[in-house]
Amino acid sequence: MSRLLLAAVLALATAACVPHSTDSTEVGIRVAKLGLWEPMGVVPDPYPPGTTNFFPPIINDWYVYDVALQNLVMTAESGVGARQGDDALRFKTVDGNDISVNVTVAWKIDPRRAAYIVQFVGPDTRAVEEKLVRPVSRTVIRDVLNELKSEQYYDADVRFAKAEEAANLLNLVLNPEGVQVTQVLLGEHRFNDRYEAIIRDKKVAEQNAARLESETEAAREQKRRELEEAKGQVSRAIEQARGEAEKRKIAADAIYFERQRQAEAILAEQKAKAKGIAEKARALSGSGGRAMVKLKVAEALKGKPIIFVPTGGMDLRTTDMNQLLQTYGVIQATEGD
Secondary structure (H helix, E strand, O other), X not given: OHHHHHHXXXXXXXXXXXXXXXXOOEEEEEEEOOOOOOOXXXXXXXXXXXXXXXXXXXXXXXXXXXXXXEEEEEOOOOOOOOOOOOOOEEEEOOOOOEXXXXXXXXXXXXHHHHHHHHHHOOOOHHHHHHHHXXXXXXXXXXXXXXXXXXXXXXXXXXXXXXXXXXXXXXXHHHHHHOEEEEEEEEEEEEEOHHHHHHHHHHHHHHHHHHHHHHHHHHHHHHHHHHHHHHHHHHHHHHHHHHHHHHHHHXXXXXXXXXXXXXXXXXXXXXXXXXXXXXXHHHHHOOHHHHHHHHHHHHHHHXXXXXXXXXXXXOOOOOOOHHHHXXXXXXXXXXXXX
């Protein structure tokens, strides 16, 4: 009778099988409730995406998980995220300021851990997000951002590094639970109004200081350029003066050389004349010289009447008149020829 009863139950179960399907991004998990021909409990191997499977609904439970990428959006804007109202993440900086920031956590279910999830986390994707991903994400990200100073949050590189750090820590916690975090995005942030005004005034002051420093540097650079131009002009003037001085020196050297040559020529000429005079003087100092003198005297007396004037009594100055007249006669004879 037991065998007949079991066979009847199996026949009834087989006849009552209904289809259970998964979408292209879903995996299915079946839980055997009776354990008649298989172990009772969660079937460890998930049903793959895009399949249809038949089994009786009464003795089996069926769970479906979307394994596509999910976005947990926690924002201050109403109607944007999963929850109504201001759902932004709030944290306190090291220096005691409160900051509110919009956060998006990109995550997905690991299909290999779907059997674990159905037992220990939640029956569907929405439950996994609400019971596991959301609370863990808010806690870990808040702890990471609490390490920042207020001014550091203005640095985009620092924010990006902290988002990466938060994603890594989330994976350490969530991977064993069957959840993988691909990215943490830190969006718009808001300080409290008083601190926001202080930061804004400080940024304006820093911008003004940077502008003044830039203007000062520009003026300094302009002075440098003017100084270099002045140096260039002075250098050109010096070079021109040197060139002019060199040119005048060359001209002076040329004049000096010319005057020196002229002086040397005059000196040579005067030396030649002096030598000629000296030679003539030597020639005149002999007998021929005396004859030449007489000849010159005779030339001077040519055509002139000669009067002998007594110089004291009857004595006359002694002159060799015979010789003088003889010379004079020679000159006349020469001219006649």
